[in-house]
Amino acid sequence: MNIAIIGGGAAGFFAAITCAEANPACRVTIFERGKSVLEKVRVSGGGRCNVTHACFDARELVKHYPRGSRELLGPFMQFGPEQTVAWFEQRGVRLKSEADGRMFPITDDSQTIIDCLSRAAHQAGVRVLTSTRVEKIEPATVVAHLEGVPQLHRWRIGSEVFDKIMLATGSSSTAWEWLSELGHHIVSPVPSLFTFNTKDTRLRELAGVSVPMASLRIPGTKLSADGPLLVTHWGLSGPAVLRISAWGARDLNKVYYKFPLEINFLPEKNMEGVLLSFQKIKIENAKKLVKSNPLFGLPTRLWQRLIEATDIGSERRWGDLAKSEFQALAMQISEAQFQITGKSTFKEEFVTAGGLSLKELNFKTFESKICPNLFLAGEVLDIDAITGGFNFQAAWTGGWLAGRAMAGLKV
Secondary structure, three states: OEEEEEOOOHHHHHHHHHHHHHOOOOEEEEEOOOOOOOHHHHHHHHHOOOOEEOOOOHHHHHHHOOEOHHHHHHHHHHOOHHHHHHHHHHOOOOEEEOOOOEEEEOOOOHHHHHHHHHHHHHHOOOEEEOOOOOOOOEEEEEEEEEOOEEEEEEEEEOOEEEOEEEEOOOOOHHHHHHHHHOOOOEEEEEEEOEEEEOOOHHHOOOOOOEEEEEEEEOOOOOOEEEEEEEEOOOEEEOHHHHHHHHHOHHHHHHOOOOEEEEEEOOOOOOHHHHHHHHHHHHHHOOOOEOOOOOOOOOOHHHHHHHHHHOOOOOOOEHHHOOHHHHHHHHHHHHOEEEEEOEEEEOOOOOEEEEEEOHHHEEOOOOEEOOOOOEEEOHHHEOOEOOOOOHHHHHHHHHHHHHHHHHOOOOO
């Protein structure tokens, strides 16, 4: 049986290896247009490769997927993070879990994962063709028509005919065009996992300053997120920003990434709680300068910028502040408003919300419901997640199930 997999990324490699190992009679070929394979694996996690997340309950795991959560529950019960960890360990790669649940190879080097996948593919007899662009996929045999849509049996790429074909192309406009021509519906793609741009003077020259835990919300919407916050040269990043960007991918696209953002730098306290703390601080720190004595563990430079935003002078002492000044400072700490003016891609880890409509995919096999013997996995689908190894897990899971189905194993 001749199998073609278009795309040499995580999902494509995992499907190819799974298929070839499950059925050695399959001749599996990966077509990769780039000069090298697994490039997203290489750059993931700052070059360490965030392989998966230590969330071993499928019902909890799906909560990290803004799109695809309902559909992925069954697949994750078949092959989730626990099985991913075991798969790599069986091939000599041990993973470790960090405090936030992210899992990396113990080498802290993405090359370890690339070498493992490349070695497994080679040992399974997978043919890998790099610098090979597939211009078109087309049916080699049409066996029936259903409501005007061709039901395909075999596929042609160039002069070669394949019994089954898989698209693991990532966010590819070309692949989506192919799918549209075949009768599939494509959900319009928009960026997900991006950082926020702002020119707010409170953040000027604070690049690198971080807050261990902050609470973010976008007024007028249901969008909110908690987590670490990082100030960058262009604005705001960190897990809290990335989470809210993932869940709000479509809503924020509609407003052209221009919206107000409210930040509570002390999520354990609301404004009233901060004001109560100030009453005690006014007595205990009466003679101390406000600007020179940061509170609540906030970074010194950020604290000073928040003080400046209230017009509290650098020589003012806690005991001298008026009620209105305490209120102004409490607002800067717990209800600070920032105007977001745009977005930036999060490092090289670009993720898209959008792709093949999930209604048109059989999630037991990751086979198209419209075109038999056409399989899909990874970001070509309308599936995406927050950061933390969740996007890779969806790729491993989809690749594993599609690989087994292409090998002819029963569901």
